[in-house]
Amino acid sequence: MWLINLFKKKPNKMKKFLIVGLGNIGEDYFGTRHNIGFEILDNLIDDHDGVFKIARYASKSTFKYKGRCFICIKPNTYMNLSGKAVKYWIQKENIDLKNILIVTDDLNIPFCQLRLRSKGSSGGHNGLKNIEDVISTSSYSRLRFGIGNKQRKSQIDFVLGKWLKSEKIILKDYISQSCQIILSFGTEGIQNTMNNFNNKL
Numbered sequence: 001m002w003l004i005n006l007f008k009k010k011p012n013k014m015k016k017f018l019i020v021g022l023g024n025i026g027e028d029y030f031g032t033r034h035n036i037g038f039e040i041l042d043n044l045i046d047d048h049d050g051v052f053k054i055a056r057y058a059s060k061s062t063f064k065y066k067g068r069c070f071i072c073i074k075p076n077t078y079m080n081l082s083g084k085a086v087k088y089w090i091q092k093e094n095i096d097l098k099n100i101l102i103v104t105d106d107l108n109i110p111f112c113q114l115r116l117r118s119k120g121s122s123g124g125h126n127g128l129k130n131i132e133d134v135i136s137t138s139s140y141s142r143l144r145f146g147i148g149n150k151q152r153k154s155q156i157d158f159v160l161g162k163w164l165k166s167e168k169i170i171l172k173d174y175i176s177q178s179c180q181i182i183l184s185f186g187t188e189g190i191q192n193t194m195n196n197f198n199n200k201l
Contacts, residue, residue: 022104022127034159057085082127083134109146
């Protein structure tokens with residue numbers, strides 16, 4: 001009997017991470033500043049030869065990297081109700097709170113500055129506020145992508161506006177850097193990733 005137990009396969013306990021890109025669904029919102037979370041996840045999944053498929057409350061894609069499982073979702077509930085999708089997939093996949101990363105735009109950070117934090121306030125962002133309300137905590141990691149507002153437009157018009165040609169020129173590099181941060185979050189942990197990236201951002 002002991003020989004059988006010796007060669008019995010151990011259960012796979014691969015660490016799982018839930019990566020959530022925030023945005024709004026629909027063609028009208030494609031390429032808008034408020035949808036940078038979607039755009040970053042699209043690039044991340046493209047880099048790993050994956051595709052998003054419609055699932056419960058979100059489009060979902062999964063890939064494995066360095067022994068980790070990255071479950072990526074783009075909520076289809078619209079920005080202000082993002083918490084519903086986040087809570088569902090936390091429970092569905094049994095994800096530890098420390099293994100959740102929300103990727104979002106931030107109006108209060110200059111364009112293309114990235115800021116990674118392990119917790120914090122919503123900063124007036126409706127998507128983050130709803131997540132906080134639904135899962136009853138603000139102690140989740142978030143990667144904020146600065147969109148700034150030098151044009152001094154109304155907040156709604158600005159965040160729902162399209163990227164300028166001049167912005168698109170440098171946008172790609174920072175989206176790529178955001179993808180690197182996400183992978184590091186899963187493989188190196190939040191503290192090491194903040195130490196490695198925040199000093200360079």
